[in-house]
Amino acid sequence: MRIVAEHLSYTYNEKSPFETAALHDVTLTIEEGEFFGIIGHTGSGKSTFVQHLNGLIRLPASLKHAKKHKAKKGQPLPPAPVLKVGEFDLSDKKTDFRALRRHVGMVFQYPEYQLFAETVRDDVAFGLKNFSEKKLTEEEIDSAVCAALEVVGLDFDELKEQSPFELSGGQKRRVAIAGVIVSRPEILILDEPAAGLDPLGKKEILELLHRLHREWCKTVVIVSHDMDEISENCTRAAVFSEGSVKYVLPPKELFRRTEELTALGLDVPLTAKLCAALRARGIDVDCDFTTEDFADKVLAYAASHPKKEGDA
Amino acid sequence: MKDVTFGQYYPRDSFVHRLDPRMKFLFLIAYIVAIFLATNFYGLAVCTAVLIAIIALARVPFGKVLRSIRGILVLLIFTALLNILFVDGETVYAQWWIFVITREGLLFAGLLSLRLVLLVLCSSMLTFTTTPVALTDGVESLLTPLKWIKLPVHALALVMSIALRMIPVLMDEVDRIKNAQRARGADLDRGGLMHKIRTTIPILVPLVLSALRRADELGDAMDARCYMGDKHRTKYKKLHFTWRDLLAFLVGAVLITGVVLLRIYLPAPF
Numbered sequence: 001m002r003i004v005a006e007h008l009s010y011t012y013n014e015k016s017p018f019e020t021a022a023l024h025d026v027t028l029t030i031e032e033g034e035f036f037g038i039i040g041h042t043g044s045g046k047s048t049f050v051q052h053l054n055g056l057i058r059l060p061a062s063l064k065h066a067k068k069h070k071a072k073k074g075q076p077l078p079p080a081p082v083l084k085v086g087e088f089d090l091s092d093k094k095t096d097f098r099a100l101r102r103h104v105g106m107v108f109q110y111p112e113y114q115l116f117a118e119t120v121r122d123d124v125a126f127g128l129k130n131f132s133e134k135k136l137t138e139e140e141i142d143s144a145v146c147a148a149l150e151v152v153g154l155d156f157d158e159l160k161e162q163s164p165f166e167l168s169g170g171q172k173r174r175v176a177i178a179g180v181i182v183s184r185p186e187i188l189i190l191d192e193p194a195a196g197l198d199p200l201g202k203k204e205i206l207e208l209l210h211r212l213h214r215e216w217c218k219t220v221v222i223v224s225h226d227m228d229e230i231s232e233n234c235t236r237a238a239v240f241s242e243g244s245v246k247y248v249l250p251p252k253e254l255f256r257r258t259e260e261l262t263a264l265g266l267d268v269p270l271t272a273k274l275c276a277a278l279r280a281r282g283i284d285v286d287c288d289f290t291t292e293d294f295a296d297k298v299l300a301y302a303a304s305h306p307k308k309e310g311d312a
Numbered sequence: 313m314k315d316v317t318f319g320q321y322y323p324r325d326s327f328v329h330r331l332d333p334r335m336k337f338l339f340l341i342a343y344i345v346a347i348f349l350a351t352n353f354y355g356l357a358v359c360t361a362v363l364i365a366i367i368a369l370a371r372v373p374f375g376k377v378l379r380s381i382r383g384i385l386v387l388l389i390f391t392a393l394l395n396i397l398f399v400d401g402e403t404v405y406a407q408w409w410i411f412v413i414t415r416e417g418l419l420f421a422g423l424l425s426l427r428l429v430l431l432v433l434c435s436s437m438l439t440f441t442t443t444p445v446a447l448t449d450g451v452e453s454l455l456t457p458l459k460w461i462k463l464p465v466h467a468l469a470l471v472m473s474i475a476l477r478m479i480p481v482l483m484d485e486v487d488r489i490k491n492a493q494r495a496r497g498a499d500l501d502r503g504g505l506m507h508k509i510r511t512t513i514p515i516l517v518p519l520v521l522s523a524l525r526r527a528d529e530l531g532d533a534m535d536a537r538c539y540m541g542d543k544h545r546t547k548y549k550k551l552h553f554t555w556r557d558l559l560a561f562l563v564g565a566v567l568i569t570g571v572v573l574l575r576i577y578l579p580a581p582f
């Protein structure tokens with residue numbers, strides 16, 4: 001399933017003193033099979049955008065759009081917003097949003113805070129039961145839950161009867177992710193999946209996402225603050241700033257724009273900083289900004305320029 | 313959840329917003345006394361006019377204020393029906409089994425409903441125009457005399473301010489949890505009563521847990537900053553009465569006097 005968004009705009013609490021513009025004319029296409037990153041300063045509209053993708057935030061109906069802009073005469077009508085996820089047209093009110101949500105899994109920030117059931121099994125099975133058309137047998141539920149727990153690296157037999165509230169933080173988050181992927185969505189969206197975890201926990205979650213991308217969900221979209229996370233993992237990344245998309249580029253090209261990103265208040269990966277520092281000293285290393293590639297390229301450079309020193 | 317407007321501050325820079333919170337409290341009390349002293353429609357008409365003037369002066373949209381009645385709508389209809397159907401009187405319009413509809417019953421129901429509505433609207437105007445912090449400061453200051461009878465006034469005021477502060481936070485939390493469960497296929501927008509009850513569990517459990525977690529964190533944060541109650545504490549914002557408050561005081565006094573005079577010179581309709 002391909003995600004196509006054109007001219008999306010969104011304002012929270014419209015026409016009240018608490019009005020905040022969150023998105024402004026966002027146009028973005030995410031192809032099937034991508035591991036797509038969304039980065040941006042806090043409040044730049046990343047979460048608002050991804051909540052559009054499974055219909056939690058709805059587009060205004062086209063009639064309303066035309067009406068709203070009719071008042072300002074003399075100006076041409078701004079293009080109507082378009083949002084399509086595969087076959088689903090999200091600007092159509094009659095779209096079956098529950099069917100859509102089955103195909104677009106969404107893991108919110110701190111997903112462990114939405115756990116509620118008495119046992120891990122019941123919690124993971126919640127989404128499965130909601131989305132299935134027929135009533136599932138206990139065996140079918142068990143096998144689906146077992147598979148989902150296994151792919152997130154947890155043991156079904158050990159945990160099934162446990163209360164989800166007795167688990168450790170990292171385990172809870174895995175259970176919550178299992179609760180979303182259990183219905184086998186084609187697209188998986190994760191909002192800050194590694195927030196609040198220690199470096200090891202972060203690494204494990206990212207490995208898990210790669211595994212999911214390989215074996216489970218065709219497309220993975222992650223929202224993140226962490227540039228290293230993006231540079232090491234994504235095929236392409238979109239940079240959000242003040243509600244609009246500034247760049248959509250593969251990380252390799254993105255992080256060559258160190259200065260522009262810094263001007264937007266964003267950090268860049270450590271490797272990009274080092275590259276920029278080296279370039280300032282007249283050493284141009286061309287790498288894709290993953291730690292390994294950077295080290296290789298610097299060593300290669302050092303080997304081919306034996307007179308100068310090129311410390312990694 | 314956005315329709316729970318009671319207790320929500322509506323930011324504006326107006327005469328009413330700038331009044332001293334203590335004065336607003338006293339005015340509210342005076343207003344409530346006036347409502348119950350008014351035994352006829354003339355008195356209540358005066359009260360209504362004053363309320364409309366306050367709302368206009370505060371520049372809060374009327375629709376927004378009116379929405380706060382929703383919370384008591386059931387109570388309102390119930391008491392009105394009770395009065396219409398059971399109050400005895402001389403002019404009987406209709407009679408059936410144990411029910412009687414009389415002129416007196418209708419009038420009484422009208423009076424009572426109007427009182428309830430005015431009461432709720434005026435109280436919600438207090439919260440529309442006063443920040444929770446100012447509200448608590450006002451309560452604390454007004455209750456200070458009760459410290460003499462060993463009432464923990466400061467702690468009470470703090471509890472109140474935290475509760476008020478947490479209403480919007482928890483409302484946001486409800487939205488977040490609802491969205492998370494919707495994303496897992498929960499059907500929260502349709503279905504009958506039983507279905508609605510079943511679907512509250514996935515919302516209620518995380519909500520209660522989150523409220524408890526927040527309470528814990530807040531307690532720890534207060535401990536970490538050596539909060540010890542009101543001993544040796546000074547105020548960041550001191551409250552002062554100004555000419556505005558004097559004006560409000562006069563209006564309140566005139567209102568009560570006026571209502572009392574109307575009660576004496578224009579007798580009750582029954």
Ligand SMILES: Nc1ncnc2c1ncn2[C@@H]1O[C@H](COP(=O)(O)OP(=O)(O)OP(=O)(O)O)[C@@H](O)[C@H]1O
Binds near residue numbers: 021022043045048049
């Ligand atoms: N429920 C809401 N009600 C009102 N305003 C909101 C709401 N959610 C977000 N906003 C506002 O919309 C803007 C965009 O918010 P959004 O959550 O999309 O940002 P973000 O990029 O996800 O930020 P972060 O990195 O902090 O999660 C912000 O200005 C925010 O204050």
Ligand SMILES: [Mg+2]
Binds near residue numbers: 046047048191
């Ligand atoms: Mg966010």
